[in-house]
Amino acid sequence: MSADDDITEDLLADAGKLTGLSLELLGLDPHPDDMTAEQRLQFDPEDLTEMAAVAPEDRRTAVHQTRLLAGLLWNSASILIDQLFRDLGTLSALETITPSDIAGTSVLSSLPPQFAASYDAKFTQKFIVVAADVTASLARGWTAPGCLAAELAVRCLLDQAEITEDIYELDLPEDWRADVEEVLLEDADSEALFSDSLDVLEDDADQLDFGQWFKPFAAGDSVPPYACS
Numbered sequence: 001m002s003a004d005d006d007i008t009e010d011l012l013a014d015a016g017k018l019t020g021l022s023l024e025l026l027g028l029d030p031h032p033d034d035m036t037a038e039q040r041l042q043f044d045p046e047d048l049t050e051m052a053a054v055a056p057e058d059r060r061t062a063v064h065q066t067r068l069l070a071g072l073l074w075n076s077a078s079i080l081i082d083q084l085f086r087d088l089g090t091l092s093a094l095e096t097i098t099p100s101d102i103a104g105t106s107v108l109s110s111l112p113p114q115f116a117a118s119y120d121a122k123f124t125q126k127f128i129v130v131a132a133d134v135t136a137s138l139a140r141g142w143t144a145p146g147c148l149a150a151e152l153a154v155r156c157l158l159d160q161a162e163i164t165e166d167i168y169e170l171d172l173p174e175d176w177r178a179d180v181e182e183v184l185l186e187d188a189d190s191e192a193l194f195s196d197s198l199d200v201l202e203d204d205a206d207q208l209d210f211g212q213w214f215k216p217f218a219a220g221d222s223v224p225p226y227a228c229s
Contacts, residue, residue, distance in 0.1 A: 007164075007168050007170075008068065008168075008170070008171075010071070010075070011068050011071030011072050011074075011075055011170075012064075012067055012068060012071055013071065014070075014071035014074040014075055015067040015068070015070040015071040015074070017071075017074050017139065018070040018071070018073060018074045018138050018139070019138075019139055019140075019141075020137050020138045020139050020140055020141045020142045021070070021073075021138060021142050021183070023063070023066045023067065023070065025142070025183050026066050026069055026070060026073075026173075026176075026179070026180060026183070027066060027069075027173050027176065027179040027180070028062055028063065028066040028173075029051050029054070029062070030051065031051060031052065031054070031059065032048045032051055032052045033052070062173070064171075065171055065172055065173045066173060068170060068171065068172060069172050069173060069176055069180075072161050072164060072165065072170065072172070073138060073157070073161060073180075074138060075164065076157055076158075076160040076161040076164060077135035077138055077157060078135075079160050079164070080107065080131060080135065080153075080156055080157050080160050081128065081131060081132055081135065083106035083107050083160075084106075084107050084108075084124065084127065084128045084131060085128065086106055087105040087106055087107055087108050087124055088121060088124045088125065088128065090104075090105060091105075091108075091119075091120060091121045091124055092121045097117075097119070097120055098117075099113070099116035099117060102116040102119050103116070107156050107160075108124065108127075110155070110156050110159050111152055111156070112152075112193040112194060115210050118210050125226075126149070126214060126226065126227040126229075127149055127152075127153065127227075129224045129226045129227045130147070130149045130150050130153050130214070130223070130224060130227045131153040131156065131157075133150070133223075133224050133227075134150050134153045134154055134157070135153075135157065142183075142184070143222070144184075144186065144221075145184075145185070145188070146216050146217060146221030146222045146223050147213060147214055147215055147216055147217060147221065147223045147227075148189060148190050148193075148207075148208070148212060148213040148214075149213040149214050149223075149227065150223070151185060151188045151189065151190035152190050152193075152213070154184050154185055155185070155190065158177055158180065158181065158184075161177075162177065189207060189208065189217075192208055193208055214227045214228060215228070216228075
């Protein structure tokens with residue numbers, strides 16, 4: 001058995017652990033026979049007919065690919081936290097931290113580079129806490145990120161998933177990242193931090209300021225206490 005087969009089996013086994021997101025939220029079209037009468041009322045008759053007309057083999061392929069994606073997200077969440085601790089260890093051993101040091105890290109290098117000088121050990125500790133809270137939502141039930149740092153943690157999670165996908169050439173749904181981002185990062189502000197447009201950055205300067213990253217978006221949004229300190 002090849003290494004590719006090994007990880008595929010592992011990821012499929014992990015798929016059931018991702019209880020915070022349904023396969024439908026990850027892009028799988030439900031079959032009308034699997035819906036309740038109330039659920040079917042949410043679709044147009046034409047859509048239900050189209051869903052029912054999917055060939056059984058195509059349906060099995062779609063279910064397999066989406067379950068593989070679910071397992072990949074679960075697996076990537078664990079790798080993300082592990083690598084963040086590794087980054088923390090790297091930074092804690094340095095007397096001074098430069099942007100080039102950040103460029104050599106596993107996860108922090110994926111964050112907006114214009115703030116690299118601020119990614120010190122204390123920041124990394126707070127980011128780990130937020131990332132752990134975000135990944136816990138994959139099990140307890142997904143809630144939208146409550147602050148910019150949480151949105152960035154989601155992007156780092158998807159970056160890690162893409163790395164694993166590329167290494168093992170996984171058979172995932174087409175355009176899976178765009179579909180998952182639409183669910184996990186709906187109306188996200190953090191995308192502007194990666195913009196090359198000065199106008200975009202200047203228009204949102206107040207809310208995108210580094211000092212705002214761990215502040216809740218609104219009164220009802222939750223951020224771990226340690227990250228708020």
